[in-house]
Amino acid sequence: MFVCSCFGVTEQQVKKHAEDGACTPRQIASACKAGTDCGSCVRRIQAILGRGACPRRELVEQGASALAELDEAA
Numbered sequence: 001m002f003v004c005s006c007f008g009v010t011e012q013q014v015k016k017h018a019e020d021g022a023c024t025p026r027q028i029a030s031a032c033k034a035g036t037d038c039g040s041c042v043r044r045i046q047a048i049l050g051r052g053a054c055p056r057r058e059l060v061e062q063g064a065s066a067l068a069e070l071d072e073a074a
């Protein structure tokens, strides 16, 4: 199932990037561009990260503030 339809990024790909150390939506964006076009998938990415895809929880918390920044920029 696609998480980011703008770039055709699947949930599996997001989980893989998270396992490789991308713990925030911004780091996922750097890895595969997901979230950098319309931005509507950022909350889905955040939800995947929040479900524990990334083992480093404190960085997930930073992801929440990165999301807030994205909201302000929109």
Ligand code: FES
Binding pocket: 003, 004, 005, 006, 007, 034, 035, 036, 037, 038, 039, 040, 041, 042
């Ligand atoms: S759906 Fe991901 S940037 Fe548009």
